[in-house]
Structures are given as C-alpha cells and as structure tokens.
C-alpha cells in the first residue's frame with residue numbers, strides 16, 4: 108500500500124486551485140487516479156468535485172457569523188477546530204489506499220509560516236496515516252521578475268520548507284502571463300538562480316543602506332542551495348506533466364505501486 112499526498116501551498120491567488128485541477132485533468136488523460144482534498148474553508152466552487160472537503164466539517168462563513176470573527180481569525184479558528192477533530196480527517200481519508208491525494212491549501216501563508224497548524228496536520232498524515240508527502244510551493248511568475256520580490260518570495264518558500272520539513276518543490280506559476288521577451292529573459296534567471304548574480308542586481312535596485320541585508324539574504328538562499336523553480340503554465344499539459352514527474356520522484360510513487368499480475372507471462376507459461 109502506498110499513500111501519496113501533495114500539499115499545494117503558496118500565497119493567495121498564486122494559482123494553487125488551478126494547479127490542483129490541472130493535475131486531476133492530466134491524471135485522467137494518462138489513466139491515473141487522483142483526488143482533491145480541499146483544506147480551504149473559504150474555497151469557491153471548483154471545476155472538479157472535492158473528494159474530501161473541510162467545509163463538510165466547518166465553514167468559514169458560519170464561524171465568522173457565529174463567533175463574530177474576521178476572515179483571518181475565522182480561518183485560524185477553522186484550522187484549530189480541524190486539529191481537534193483529526194479523527195474526521197482519518198475517517199474521510201479512510202479507504203483511500205493506493206491513491207494520490209492533492210491537498211489544496213488556503214493562501215494565508217501565516218498558516219504555514221507562523222502558526223503550527225499545517226506542520227501538525229503533516230505529522231499526522233505521515234505518522235498516523237502513512238503518507239509519503241511532498242510540498243509544492245507556488246509563486247506567481249509576474250511577481251518575481253524583479254529581484255527584491257524574488258528574494259522575498261524565496262524566503263517565504265524557505266520558511267514553509269523549514270517549518271513543514273517535507274520534500275519541497277518550488278513552482279513559478281502563470282508563466283504564460285510573462286509575455287514580453289525582456290521579462291521572459293529575466294525570468295529564466297530565476298528558474299535556477301545564482302543568488303550572487305542576483306545580489307548585484309538587488310544592490311543596483313536598492314539604497315546602499317540595504318546592501319548588507321541583500322548580501323545576507325543572498326548568502327542564505329545560496330547556503331540552502333534549494334531554491335530552484337519549475338515553470339508552470341496551468342493550461343500546458345507538458346509543464347504539468349513535468350511537475351508531476353518531479354513529485355512522483357520525491358514521493359517515490361512508482362515504488363509504492365502494487366506489482367501488476369504478470370498475466371501475459373502466466374499465459375505464456377501455460378502454453
């Protein structure tokens with residue numbers, strides 16, 4: 108039995124839900140099964156049905172209304188409620204053995220950078236439910252064509268990586284929105300970035316008072332050596348397929364598959 112889970116993370120509007128749908132659509136075309144687990148209590152209606160939906164346990168609208176909370180406080184409450192009711196998640200996930208679950212997470216990044224909500228869910232999925240997990244962290248391409256935004260996006264991605272302690276894949280989403288050649292060229296430098304080259308650029312763009320800080324951040328990004336990005340165009344099956352193969356690699360999806368009955372061989376032997 109193997110259970111594979113992909114946590115799709117990233118700032119609000121980065122394209123997480125669209126990416127989850129692209130995975131499902133791609134899986135359907137290649138004959139693999141996958142399911143979306145919606146962990147966003149404020150999710151909009153989705154193209155593909157959610158197999159498991161946190162809104163069946165608790166709804167953000169009701170929490171906000173009944174407890175007089177704002178959207179962010181309400182979201183934190185919903186997750187604390189989920190943590191107290193993890194047996195609900197266990198039951199919902201119950202029989203999905205040998206399956207591929209895609210967890211669509213909310214965009215409020217404090218859930219994975221500040222409060223230990225997602226780390227607790229991650230530990231539960233790994234230790235109690237035997238999942239091989241991987242985090243797919245999306246950043247929007249058009250936001251990071253300038254170096255300071257790249258640094259800030261990379262720090263958020265690293266913060267999620269450190270907090271969740273999961274195999275981690277960074278993705279630059281909405282690549283199709285970067286249209287002009289100049290920005291396309293700039294973007295290429297961010298896919299496999301050399302932080303020291305980016306430091307020169309950051310220093311050109313910022314006041315000299317920030318140069319030491321730029322250097323410290325560039326060193327940090329360099330030391331971790333882990334900030335690389337895969338390009339994503341949600342409507343391009345090839346880019347989705349490449350990302351899925353990376354996810355398969357880190358979650359060792361193929362190794363967990365039950366060996367198929369070697370029917371042909373049996374028939375051959377019987378002859």
Ligand SMILES: Nc1nc2c(ncn2[C@@H]2O[C@H](COP(=O)(O)OP(=O)(O)OP(=O)(O)O)[C@@H](O)[C@H]2O)c(=O)[nH]1
Nearest residue numbers: 118119120121122123124125213214281340341342
């Ligand atoms: N052009 C383009 N638009 C995209 C792509 N991916 C997502 N979008 C659009 O970006 C917007 C936000 O996408 P979502 O998938 O809802 O983003 P999200 O990260 O789930 O948003 P939250 O759940 O609110 O944090 C939608 O209008 C999508 O159609 C892409 O690859 N290319």
Ligand SMILES: [Mg+2]
Nearest residue numbers: 123124125147
């Ligand atoms: Mg979403």
